[in-house]
Amino acid sequence: RGSRACGLNSVCSLNANRPTCECPRGFSLFDSNDPHGDCKPDFSPSCDEVYSEDQFDFIELRDIDWPGSDYASMNRTNKEDCTTSCLKDCFCAVAIYRDNQCWKKRLPLGNGKTDISLNVKAFVKYRKGNRLPLKGLCIWRPFNY
Numbered sequence: 840r841g842s843r844a845c846g847l848n849s850v851c852s853l854n855a856n857r858p859t860c861e862c863p864r865g866f867s868l869f870d871s872n873d874p875h876g877d878c879k880p881d882f883s884p885s886c887d888e889v890y891s892e893d894q895f896d897f898i899e900l901r902d903i904d905w906p907g908s909d910y911a912s913m914n915r916t917n918k919e920d921c922t923t924s925c926l927k928d929c930f931c932a933v934a935i936y937r938d939n940q941c942w943k944k945r946l947p948l949g950n951g952k953t954d955i956s957l958n959v960k961a962f963v964k965y966r967k968g969n970r971l972p973l974k975g976l977c978i979w980r981p982f983n984y
Contacts, residue, residue, distance in 0.1 A: 844858035844860065844875065845858060845860035845861075845875055845951065846860065846869070846873075846875060846876040846877035846878060847877040847878070847947040847948065847949055848862070848863075848866050848877060848878040848879065848880065848946065848947055848948045848951070849861060849862055849863075849866075849875075849876075849877065849878045849951055850862075850863055850903050850905075850951035850952060850953050851950075851951060851952050851953070852952065852953045852954070858875070860874055860875045860876075861953070862878035863878070863898075863900055863903060863951075863961075863963060864898050864900065864963065865880065865881050865898050865963045865964075865965050866878040866879060866880050866881065866963075867879060867881065877947075880932065880946060881965065882965060882966045885929065886929035886930065890929040892926040892927050894966055894967055895926055895964050895965065895966055895967060896964075896965060896967055897922055897925075897926075897934075897962040897963060897964055897965070898962070898963045898965055899960055899961070899962055900960070900961040900962075900963060901959070901960060901961070902953055902954055902955050902956075902957045902958065902959060903951065903952070903953045903957070903959070903961045904935055904951070904952060904957055904959050904961065905933070905935075905944055905948035905949060905950060905951045905952075906950055906952070907949060907950055908933075908944040908945070908947075908948045908949055908950075909935075909942040909943065909944055910930070910943060910944065910945055911928075911931075911942075911943040912940065912941060912942045912943070913940065913941040913943075914939070914940055915939055915940075916939060916940065916941050917939065918936050918960070920941070921934050921936045921941030921962070922934055922936075922962050924941065924943065925941075925943055925962065925964060926964070928943060930943075930945045931943045931944070931945065931964065932944060932945055932946045932948070932963070932964055933948065933961055933962065933963050933964065934961075934962040934964075935959050935960070935961050935962075936959065936960045936962065937957075937958060937959040937960070938958075
């Protein structure tokens with residue numbers, strides 16, 4: 840994990856000035872004994888098979904971002920064009936939308952954080968037909984207060 844408080848594909852938030860690691864909806868903890876470990880996606884985007892955008896949809900999450908995981912961006916765009924671009928792109932796992940800008944991200948996602956000041960929408964791609972978790976975030980709290 841190096842210097843990161845939380846593993847790949849996870850989201851970090853501060854709880855009493857200590858990091859709390861969370862797997863966002865659509866991901867689950869790789870090793871349930873390592874609450875600061877990596878989160879695995881419930882599916883992995885792949886360009887190896889016959890890719891069809893009709894097979895996918897998005898889970899919308901608020902105020903979550905993985906800075907530095909972008910591989911493409913679009914300026915002066917709207918939410919619909921942002922998500923459509925990600926759906927058509929077999930490498931795109933998450934689209935981040937804020938202020939008419941769109942950032943496409945591929946796995947693995949690093950340095951994830953949640954912060955209400957981000958004012959972003961994260962669209963996490965999932966394969967239709969996959970069972971989705973009921974909760975918005977799965978939280979592992981290693982510290983008991």
